[in-house]
Amino acid sequence: MNRIKTDVCVIGAGSGGLSVAAGAVQMGASVVLLEGHKMGGDCLNFGCVPSKALIAAGKQAHLMSQGQQFGITPVTAQVDYSAAKDHVHKVISTIEPADSQERFEGLGVKVIREFGRFISKTEVQAGDTIISARRFVIATGSSPFVPPVPGLDAVPYETNETIFDLRERPKHLLIVGGGPIGMEMAQAHIRLGSKVTVIEGLKALGKDDPELAAIVLDSLRDEGVEIAEDAMAQEVRGSAGAIEIEAKDGRVFKGTHLLMAVGRMANIKSLELEKAGVEHDRTIKVDAGMRTSNRKVYAIGDVAGGLQFTHVAGYHAGVIIRSMLFGLPSKTRTDHIPWVTYTDPELAQVGMSEAQARTAHGDALEVVRFPYAENDRAIASGKTKGLIKVMVVKGRPVGASIVGAEAGELIGVWALALANKMKMSEIAAMVIPYPTLGEINKRAAGAYFSPRLFDSLMVKRVVRAVQRLLP
Numbered sequence: 001m002n003r004i005k006t007d008v009c010v011i012g013a014g015s016g017g018l019s020v021a022a023g024a025v026q027m028g029a030s031v032v033l034l035e036g037h038k039m040g041g042d043c044l045n046f047g048c049v050p051s052k053a054l055i056a057a058g059k060q061a062h063l064m065s066q067g068q069q070f071g072i073t074p075v076t077a078q079v080d081y082s083a084a085k086d087h088v089h090k091v092i093s094t095i096e097p098a099d100s101q102e103r104f105e106g107l108g109v110k111v112i113r114e115f116g117r118f119i120s121k122t123e124v125q126a127g128d129t130i131i132s133a134r135r136f137v138i139a140t141g142s143s144p145f146v147p148p149v150p151g152l153d154a155v156p157y158e159t160n161e162t163i164f165d166l167r168e169r170p171k172h173l174l175i176v177g178g179g180p181i182g183m184e185m186a187q188a189h190i191r192l193g194s195k196v197t198v199i200e201g202l203k204a205l206g207k208d209d210p211e212l213a214a215i216v217l218d219s220l221r222d223e224g225v226e227i228a229e230d231a232m233a234q235e236v237r238g239s240a241g242a243i244e245i246e247a248k249d250g251r252v253f254k255g256t257h258l259l260m261a262v263g264r265m266a267n268i269k270s271l272e273l274e275k276a277g278v279e280h281d282r283t284i285k286v287d288a289g290m291r292t293s294n295r296k297v298y299a300i301g302d303v304a305g306g307l308q309f310t311h312v313a314g315y316h317a318g319v320i321i322r323s324m325l326f327g328l329p330s331k332t333r334t335d336h337i338p339w340v341t342y343t344d345p346e347l348a349q350v351g352m353s354e355a356q357a358r359t360a361h362g363d364a365l366e367v368v369r370f371p372y373a374e375n376d377r378a379i380a381s382g383k384t385k386g387l388i389k390v391m392v393v394k395g396r397p398v399g400a401s402i403v404g405a406e407a408g409e410l411i412g413v414w415a416l417a418l419a420n421k422m423k424m425s426e427i428a429a430m431v432i433p434y435p436t437l438g439e440i441n442k443r444a445a446g447a448y449f450s451p452r453l454f455d456s457l458m459v460k461r462v463v464r465a466v467q468r469l470l471p
Contacts, residue, residue: 002129004110006032008324009124009133011116011271014041016301016313017139018099023321025108032133033104034126036115040099042141042160042302043310044092050164051184053091055342057084058191062223062344069382079193081169088164118276121294135296135324138271138284139313142264142302149176151236155243157258170194170257174245176233177261178204180341183216185259186225187343196225197253199245201232205341209353212403215385216343228253266303288331290320298324307337335398336419340408345386348411351399351418357391366392368447370440372404377435381405388444390414395423400444406437413441424448 008024010017013035025031038045061077068074097103101111114127124131144159146152158166160181173189175182178200190196198204204227205213217227231247236258238244245253266283279285279293283305290298298320301313315332322330338350357365372378372386386404390397400414417427427445432438452459 004032004129004131006030006110006131006133008032008135008137009116009131010034010137010139011124012041012139012141012267012301012303013039013099013104013111014139014141014301014313015043015310016141016317017041017137018104019314019317020137020139020300020321021104021109022107023317024325027321027325029325030110031108032110032112032131034112034114034116034124034131036113036126039101039104040096042143044095044099046161046164048310049092049095050088051160051181051188052342053088054084054164054188054192055184057087058188059344061193062191066382077193079169081192082167084192085164085167115270117270117272118278119272120275121277122296133296135298136276137320137324138268138278138292138297138299138303139301139317140267140271140303141313142266142308144260145263145265146260147233147262149233149236152260155236155238155258156240157236157260159260163259166257170255172197172255173257173259174199174243174253174255175259175261176245177259177263178202178227178229179207179261179263180205182259182261183220183341183343185261186227187220187223190220190223190225195255197255198225198227199231199233199247199253200227200229203229205347208341208347208349209355209389209401211354212347212387212389212401215387215403216341216345216347219345219385220343264302264308266305268303289323289329290316290332291323307334307339309337309339312337336415338411338415340411342408345383345404346402346407348402348407349400350411350415351397352391353399353401354389354391357393357399361393361398364393365398366448368392368444370444370447372437372440375435375437375440375443377437377439378405380435383437388440390424390444390448392424392448395425396421397424397427402440404437404440410437410441413438 007029009032010021011034021031021033061079064077065074104111112126116124116126119125172195175198178198186196186198233245234248235246241256243255243258273280277294284299286299286304290300300316302308319330319332322328341347368390370388373384378384383405389401391399397417402410424445432442
């Protein structure tokens with residue numbers, strides 16, 4: 001048995017773990033990184049990267065049928081589904097070196113390609129190596145949650161960990177789960193030539209602003225996606241190529257392939273957290289500084305519960321590096337964390353939704369809106385479907401919701417504003433190049449001030465008085 005002593009031992013080489021390892025070793029700490037599966041974790045191999053690559057392939061196919069408004073004869077795309085998957089894997093392989101074992105060993109990290117498990121409060125075993133460390137970071141991420149639906153164990157199904165290796169295009173893809181993953185994959189596959197049915201037990205995109213979510217869902221339905229809501233799966237039956245899902249209300253949905261996209265579960269089962277004195281239930285319990293009940297152990301990213309996004313894991317990494325390496329107090333916050341659903345149109349959110357803001361602030365809340373249809377670049381590009389809503393309290397934004405083209409890019413301004421507690425006047429003071437979609441953000445800020453300037457009798461009186469006095 002080998003023994004290693006180190007400053008920091010990171011368990012899991014996904015986005016959060018890699019950020020900690022790279023940051024800590026480059027600041028002078030000794031680091032051991034454990035990974036028993038693929039470097040880069042879920043995001044690179046099964047999540048963010050391959051899904052956006054497949055979405056891009058679907059978008060190209062869709063655009064070929066959308067040229068009529070520009071004087072271009074629409075054509076039906078000839079889709080090679082297997083070649084589209086080649087594109088997905090080429091994208092992964094292009095990004096892969098940044099997350100590779102070789103790169104991190106080059107930085108000075110000791111990389112052990114084994115799963116880690118605690119054997120005491122101060123030790124982790126990985127294969128035939130025992131690591132003792134001043135600080136441990138659990139960054140093991142999450143895996144697709146597959147509910148115990150009767151019959152599912154006897155029927156072939158895909159998850160996000162297998163769908164990107166599927167080479168044969170599904171003739172009719174059934175998707176259980178109407179959240180972001182389900183809706184993104186639904187649109188990608190309908191555009192690549194599959195028939196698609198989404199089966200959601202409650203409301204599709206139910207965690208987003210319902211007004212904005214409805215715009216996305218209408219767009220998907222217009223493209224041919226069948227979306228069945230309030231359809232809780234009760235039984236799965238059939239075999240490869242002939243699958244049936246029966247909902248509790250008796251509706252039956254038939255297809256050739258099945259994708260389960262109902263949520264995620266934290267990867268904690270093999271960690272033996274009890275031996276480390278780390279409290280947990282479905283996820284690891286942490287304080288505001290991402291520390292567990294064992295003060296030597298931190299947990300970041302999906303495994304710590306809360307918002308499950310790659311950029312959140314990276315944010316957690318920055319917070320704990322300050323604490324671990326410099327001994328400085330450092331706490332997380334969530335009010336400035338954005339998220340995006342990469343459908344077409346995109347759906348983006350940061351801070352409070354309108355409903356949350358009304359509950360928290362009551363009559364003090366003002367909601368300003370601006371439609372894409374009044375943005376000149378959107379008009380020129382034929383991308384007029386969408387709007388922005390900004391929730392404002394006493395001159396400061398507390399949340400923003402955007403649906404429309406490039407919503408994921410536009411939300412960055414509001415993430416910046418919330419992170420730095422900026423005022424609406426600071427957003428309004430920006431000069432944005434014309435014509436761009438970015439003007440939507442500035443016009444939303446302008447919509448906050450317009451009634452104060454143009455509908456104010458006091459302002460008009462002051463202007464008239466000044467005009468009389470000017471030479």
